[in-house]
Amino acid sequence: MTLRERIAALMVRGLFGPAALSWLTPVLARALPGIALVLATSLTAALIALVPPWLTKLLIDQGLVAQDWHTVLRYAAMAFAVGLLILCGSVVNSLLHLRFSAQMLIDLRSRMLDAALHRRPDRPALTVGEGMARIDGDTAEIQRFAFDTVLAAASSVFRLVGGTVMLFVLDWRLALIPLMAAPINLGFLIWARPRTRERADQLRSNRGELSSYLAEGFAGLPTLRTLGAQPSRLTGFVPLQAQQVMLLLRQRRWSEFVSFVPQLTGALVRTAILLGGGWLVVSGQWQIGALIAFLSYVGMMTGPLQNLLGLYHAQAQAQVALARLTAIAEPDADERGGRAPSPGSGTLRLVQARAMASRHLPVDLTIHAGETVLIDGPSGIGKSTLIALAAGLVAPAPGARVFLDGEDVAGLDRQSLRRAVAVVPQAALLFRGTVADNLHLADPEASDDQMTAVLAMAGLSLTTDVAIDEAGRNLSGGERQRIALARALLLPFRVLVLDECLSEVDTPTARTILTVIRDRFPDRTIIVIAHAGPAREMAFDQVALLRADPSVLRNSRGDTPNQRVKARENAV
Template sequence: MSQTTDILGPGPERPLAPRSSGGLAARAGQALFGASPAGWLMPILRPYSARLSLLLLLGLIAACIGLVPPYLSKLVIDQGLMAGNIDALVFWSGTLFAVGLFAVGFGALNNILHMRASVRMLADLRRTLLDALIARPPQWYGAQRAGELLARIDGDAGEVQQFAFNSVLGGLSSIVRLIGGTAMLLVLNWKLGLAAAVLAPIELAFLIWARPRTERLAGTARSARGRLTAGLSETLHGMPALQLARGTDWARGRTVMDQGALNERLMIQQGWTEFIRAVPQVLSALLRAGIFIAGGIMVIQGHWPLGSLIAFVAYMGFMIGPMQSLLGIWHAQARARVALRRLDALMTTGPCQTDSVAAACPDAFDLRLEGVSFGPDRTHPFGPVDADIRHGTKLLLTGPSGAGKTSLLMLVLGQQRPISGRVLVGGVDVGSLAKNTSAGIFAMVSQRPIIVQATLRENLFLDDSLVNSPDADDKVWAMLDALDLGDRFRSAEGLDTVLGENGLTLSGGERQRICLARALLSPFHILVLDEALSEVDTARVSAIMAFIDREFAGLTRIVTTHASVESYGAFDQVLELSGAARCR
C-alpha cells in the first residue's frame, strides 16, 4: 500500500476527537476507513444512522422494484406478442408502464432524501475538521500552506463523505440487485445462469491486482492538487506585493508548472481508470455475446421462449452491473483511504489545546515567569527569563529584532510551551488553562491584523454579553470614536460597512485600529499589544494609549514597539530581552 507525502509533521501525539470503542459498528468502521480515521469519523456518521437506515430501506425497495420490469417484459412478449393475445398484451404493457412510473417517482423521492442527508453529513465533517484546525497553536501554522489545508477540507473531505455515505447505500442496494438478478437467471435457465456466474471471480481477481496502483495514483493526484491549490492561494493573497516586486511572472510560471504536473497525474489516473473499467466491460460483452449465441440457438430450436431469452439478458445486467458496482466501491475505498490519511493528519498530528483540559481558573491575574527558556532552537534558546508582573501593571517588553519578544508573548498567552521554566497567571500554569478560560483572560493585537470580508460589525466579533445589551451599538461607536474611526465609518455604511478580504479596502493603520477595537470590546484582564500600532501615526498613538491607560488602568497592559516609546506614555515596568533578560 502506498504512502502519500504529508507536510503536516510527524505522527500522532494526541487525538483531537474521541476514539470509538468496540462493537460491530466500530469494527466495520475500522475495516472500511482504517483504525485511526475510524476513531474520529464514526462519531460523525453515528447521528445519521437513523437516516441511513431509512435510505437503506428505500434503496432496498427500489432495488426490488427494479427486478420487476424484465419479467413483465417477458410476459408481454411470451403471453402477448408470441401468443397473439391482445388482451394480455395490453394488460402486461399497462402494468409495465405503471411499475416504471412508480419507480421514477420513488427514485426521485429517494434521491432528494439522499442529497439532503448527504450534504448535512459533509457539513458536519468539514465542521469537525475546522474545529481541529482551530485547536492548533499558532506555531503549527508556520509549517503549513493554506491552500493545501483548503484542498484537504474541500476535496479530501468530499471524497471521504461520498464514499462513507454512498458505499453503504449503494453497496447494500447492489447486493440486493445482485442476489435478485442471479436468482432470476437460475429460475429462467440454471445452466446459463451458472455460466454467467463464472464472470464474478475473474473480475474480482483482476481488480485485486489493479487496486494497489489505483491507490498509488490517487495519492499522487491528491498531492499534486494540493500543491496547485496552495500555490494559487499564496499568489492571490500576495498579488499586490507580487505586482510591486515584479514577481507576477514567477507566480504565473509556478502555477503553470503545478497545473502541468497535476494534468499529467490526472491523465495517468484517468487512463488507468478507463483501463480497469474497460476490462470488466469487455468480459461482460463477451459473456453477453456467448449467452445470445447459446440462448438464441435454444430459441431457434424451440427449446426456450424468446421472452425468456430477453428477460435473461436483462437480468444479466442486474448481476453484472451490481457486481461491477461492488468491485468499483472496493476501488473507491482505495481512493477514499488516501484522502482519509490526509485528513487524519489534520485530526491527530501535533500538539493541541482543547476545551476538555481540566485546570483551575485563576482568581488573580498576576503574571510570573520562572526561569523561562524558549525559542525554535533548543540548543541555543532565549532566556532564561524571570519576571514578576503585578496585575494592573503597564509593561514595556523591549529588545532588538529577533530577541524573542513575540515568542515570549506566545508563551504568556499559553499558545506555545517553554523549553524550560513556567509561566504562571494567578499561580496557575497558562499552558494548562482551557482555551475558553484563556480567552477570557487575555486579549491580543498583533502587528498583522486579521480582517475578514464581512461587515464592520461582524469583524469586531462582539462578545455575547455586549451583543445582548440594549446599548451595544452605542458602546461600539464610543470605542470607534476613541480610536478615531467613528467619522470614517459614519460616512460609509456605519457598522454595516463591508470590509474587503484582508482589509484591502482599508489603510494599514485602520486595520490595526479595528483589531484594537475588537480586543478592547472583549472581556479581558491582560492586554497584549505586539507592535499593534506600528502603522499608526505618532499623534494618534499617543491619544489611543492615553485612552487605554485611562479606561483600563486597573488591567495589565503589555506593549512591544520599535517606534518612539515616548508616544506610548509612561510605563510601570520594563522587561528587556537581549541575551540574558533584565526586568526593572
C-alpha cells in the first residue's frame, strides 16, 4: 500500500468507519492531490484573512482617533490590497475546488456503477429508480462530505487557532466567552445527531421509491398508452410526491432547529462581548479599534467552531448515504473473480440442477458438445432459470451444480463464462445509438464485414449505421429480437441458448434463421427453449422435460402446475 493509500485509509476510517475502507479508499486516494492543492490555497487564504481586522484596528486607533490623515490613507490602501488579494485567492480556490471535487464525484459514481453492474445475482435486486438514487444522490452526499470535510476541517482549525490567538492577544478575559459556548453546542449536536440520521434515512428511501416510479412509468409508456392508463399512473404519482414534500419539510424544520441553537448561542456570545468590551472602552482600558478588531476575530473564531460542530452533525447524514452505497460496493457482493474457462468444445453437465426460484424437480442432464437440445415444460416452471445457471445469471439452489467442459461454473469468471455460454432471451433489450453500437457490446473489435455477416444470419438487411431509439422503440419486436440474436452470434460461444428469442419473428423467416445458425455452427452446442413455432421443429438430439416439484408448488386446492396444464389440454 502506498503512502497516499495509507493516508486515504486513515481518512476513510476516521470519517466513516471501517465499513467503506475497501471501496472508498481507492477513490479518496486518487482525490488526495487535488484535495491537498485546494487545502493549500484555503490555508493561505485563511492566513491572509487574519490581516484585515488588525489593519482596521490600526486605521482607527492610529489614524482616525489620532486624526492622522496620512496614516488613514496608508492603512486604507493596505486593507484594499489585502482585500483584493483575498478576492483573487477566493476565485482561484473556488475554481480548483470545483474541478477536483467534480473529478472525485465522477470517480465515485463510476465506482458505484461498476459495482452495481457486477452485483452478484443472489443479492437482492435494486430497482432502476433505487439504483439511480444511490448512484446519483448518495454519491454526491459522500463526495461533498469526504472532499469538503477535509478542507473545512483543516481551514476551520487554522482559522480557529489563528482567531483564538488574536483574541487572547487583545484581551484574555473576553476570549474565554466564546470558548465556554463550545461545550454547549457540542452537547446539543450529540443529542440531535441520531434524529438527523433517522430523518435523512427516511428521505433517501422515499427518493428511491419516487425515482423507481418515474423510471417504470417512462419504460412502460407504450403499455400505458395502449391501456389508456396514463391518468391512473399520474394519480399514483401524487401521493409519492406528497410524501416526499412532507419528508422534505420535516427535515428542513429539523435542520432549521438544529442550526438555530448554535446561532442563538453565537448571538449571546456577541452580546456578552459587546457589553464586556464596551465597558472596557468606556472605562478607558480599551480603544474603540481594539473592540472592533476583537469582534472581527470572534467572527473568525466562532464561525469555524460552528463549522467543526456542524461537520459532526453532517456526518450522521453522510452515514446514511454510506450504508446505502456499501450495500452495493461491499466486496462479497461483487460477482467477479475466478479463473477463465479452459478451452473446450461445449459439453454441459447438470447435477441436481435448479435455481433458487425454480418450481421443477432437480435436473440431472448431460448435453454433449455439438448437440441440439430442447428444454421443455409448462410456462413458469423454470426452464429459463435452469439454463441461466450455466451462465451464472441466477443463484443456484443448495446442492445444484453445473459443469462446462468438466469445470464447475461456480469457480469460473462470470464475464468469461457468459461469453462462452451465450443466452439470447425473449425480451430483446437494445440501447440507444446505432446498430453498430449495440453489436459492439459483444465484440468491440468487430469489423463492418463481421457485423454485416451476423445481421445476415439473423435475417436482417439493416446497415450498421441505422439509428436505434431508447430501448429500440423505433424497431419492430421481431427486428429487436434479431439484432439481439446477431449480437450474441459475435460472441466466442461454445453454447448458444435460444430462449424464445424468435417468438416475434414470422414463421418462414424464423425457420430460415435457425437453419442458417445450425449450418454455420455445426460444432457448437445449441439449447432451445420454445413453446411453439419453428424452433420446436429442429432435429433435437435430446428433449429434457422439466417436471413440477409437488412440495414447492401447490395452489389452494393442492393442484400442481402440470395438473392444471394437463386439465386445460384435456379440455381442448
